[in-house]
Amino acid sequence: MSTATIQDSSRARRSRGGSAPRPPVGAAPLERSRRRMFWAFTAPAVLVYFVLFLVPVGYAAWTSLYKWDGIGPKKWKGLKNYQTLWQDPTFRHSLTNTLKILIVGGVLTFAFAFALMLILREMNRKLFARSVLFFPCLVNAMVFGIAAGILFSPTGPVDKILEALGWSHPPQWLATQHLSTMILGTLIWTATGYYSAILMAAVDQIPEYLYEAAELDGANAFQRFRHVTLPMCWDVISVCAVLWTVSSVKIFELILMYGGSSGSQPPAGSWNTAMYVYTEAFPTASTPQLGLATAAALVSLFMVIIFTVVLRRLLRRDPIEY
Amino acid sequence: MTPRRKARSLPMRIATGVVWVVVAADIVLVGWILLTSLRSGTDILNHPFGVPTHPKFSNYSKVFSDGGFGRAALNSVLVAVLSSVLAVAVAAPCAYALARRRNRVSGAMSMTFAMGLGVPGQVMVVPLFIGMAKVNLDDSQPGLILVYLGLAMPFTVYLLTGFFAGIPQVLEEAAVLDGAGAVRTFTRVILPVARGGLVTAFLLQFISAWNETLFAIVLTHSQDKVTLPVALSDFVQEAQLNGLDWGAMFAGVCVVLAPMIALFSWLGSRIIQGMTVGIGK
Incomplete structure (x- = not known):
């Protein structure tokens, strides 16, 4: 079905674009064969993307307007689900946590990643150090969540080390009120290596002569950073910012498993919106609230959209050619 | 890179340290995670730093038999x-x-794929x-594979578009002059040149599918259908009831972790390159 509509639109577009200059027939066989093959080549991916990605997103938006337990009939609610969410303290807390991860985590991750990138560039054996620091982002976050259960337990290694260093009463790391901060810390640790590797790849592309020219002009290290490094990798920074927005909003397994000793669900204080969606849609004891869950998911999608648009605006600069 | 004068100031030395x-x-x-998986639970709690003097391989047999990790590992692969x-x-x-085709249609299409990058998984x-249950593919591997295939589309298309754009057009022009059609040109000329990019795309997708948890937990639950992250979370939850065996739990963690260590030691630079250079384009 989707291919049919797409082919129709292509035909319409082609006939409408009749005034546009076309290569003379026979002059560009490559061009002609490409036009013919374009749809054949794109159709499978477009079909898969449409059926398994775009339709579900649309269905989520539609479901978010109903009250539905997944089995019985749907009941029209309109935008009331969103109102219910807003009045639900658990959801508001989840939203606050999501924003905290997004903003506080984002700022800290970038500060660390940038600093790390600058240090790594001056280091010997920097590729080895980069690889080690990069690795955590390839591991299922559950691994670190479960490991933290032992590492930060009152008799665990971290407290033992701190005791040896003279701090005899370290905080209860895994207590409910500290959980969201611990999760944030773990997240920053796994993400910093990844983002600094991206920044490093971008900075490596900057031609050396720019630094030499700046040095000849008498720029010190900070000025070289401010006037050469920063502007030259600005595009990558803005891509990273968007990337962080999406990936931080969908964090799930880290929160689900953190400490490894939670019950069937982690305490509500550490939830983010992804966790909220999961617990509302697939609860262990109560009836599923699919309308409310998809509405919460849509809220996180809106959040990504708003942040992406704002960040793109804020970070927009004239492109630099080199 | 031309050698630049390395500033070895004191702050820099501290930072490097x-x-x-x-x-x-x-x-x-x-x-420590790897070593701990070979120790007994009580030993871990009493001496968190200890080295396994008597490596306890039964931790692994426990997760493989009781936790169903063998089947789950097979499913994950x-x-x-x-x-x-x-x-x-x-x-x-x-x-x-x-x-290759830069016009309004392909621009709009690329844009639509790129927009998918911004949709967090919990929306779908x-x-x-619901959809997989409708077509009887819930709690099945084909269902999970289809779901991962759909989720992979935005990033894989985005990554590979950047990659193909970097391959010089001269190659196809030569192939077409030799009388090869578009399909033949693509399979015989472009794909061999693009092998590196395809392998990178495969690797990155493999890693994210290996670690994917949310959809796996929601879509699979039978013992013989679950993937490793689900088996691990089930194992942890069951341990709440039967008393925590940290040794076995860490063995489970290692089954998830070790393949990534192996993959990264083998193809690390390619993975890093794919995940960093590809992003900035």
Whole structure:
């Protein structure tokens, strides 16, 4: 079905674009064969993307307007689900946590990643150090969540080390009120290596002569950073910012498993919106609230959209050619 | 790169020291997880730093038999490999067409794929659960593979479009002059040149499918259908009831972790390159 509509639109577009200059027939066989093959080549991916990605997103938006337990009939609610969410303290807390991860985590991750990138560039054996620091982002976050259960337990290694260093009463790391901060810390640790590797790849592309020219002009290290490094990798920074927005909003397994000793669900204080969606849609004891869950998911999608648009605006600069 | 005068000021030396401490801590952490998986639960709690003097391999047999990790590992490999192969096979021709044909239609199409990068997974989780149940593919590997295939589309198309755009057009022009059609040109000329990019796309997709947890938890639950992350979370939850056996739990953790260590030691630079250079384009 989707291919049919797409082919129709292509035909319409082609006939409408009749005034546009076309290569003379026979002059560009490559061009002609490409036009013919374009749809054949794109159709499978477009079909898969449409059926398994775009339709579900649309269905989520539609479901978010109903009250539905997944089995019985749907009941029209309109935008009331969103109102219910807003009045639900658990959801508001989840939203606050999501924003905290997004903003506080984002700022800290970038500060660390940038600093790390600058240090790594001056280091010997920097590729080895980069690889080690990069690795955590390839591991299922559950691994670190479960490991933290032992590492930060009152008799665990971290407290033992701190005791040896003279701090005899370290905080209860895994207590409910500290959980969201611990999760944030773990997240920053796994993400910093990844983002600094991206920044490093971008900075490596900057031609050396720019630094030499700046040095000849008498720029010190900070000025070289401010006037050469920063502007030259600005595009990558803005891509990273968007990337962080999406990936931080969908964090799930880290929160689900953190400490490894939670019950069937982690305490509500550490939830983010992804966790909220999961617990509302697939609860262990109560009836599923699919309308409310998809509405919460849509809220996180809106959040990504708003942040992406704002960040793109804020970070927009004239492109630099080199 | 031309050697630049290395500033070895005191702050820089301290900063370098701090970075090496963090690097060492990361290595120690991973090593500690691996070692702890060979120790008994009570030993871990009493002596968190100990080395396994009598390696307790029964931790592994416990997760493989009681936790169903053997079957789950097999499922994880199956789902991750098949979904990644399919994703690359479906996305590559599309990305190639998008990279080569620059007009309004292909621009809009690339834009639509790129927009998918911004959709967090929790938006699709309920609809895909309902949809898979409708077509009787819930709690099945084909269902999970299809879901991963759909989720992979935006990133794989995006990554490969950037990659194909970097391949010089001269190659195809020569092939067409030799009388090769578009399909033949693509399979015989472009794909061999693009092998590196395809392998990178496969690797990145494999890694994300291997670690994917949310959809796996929602879509699979039978003992013989679950993937490793689900088996691990089930194992942890059961341990709440039967008393925590940290040794076995860490063995479970290692089954998830070790393949990534192996993969990264083998193809690390390619993975890093794919995940960093590809992003900035």
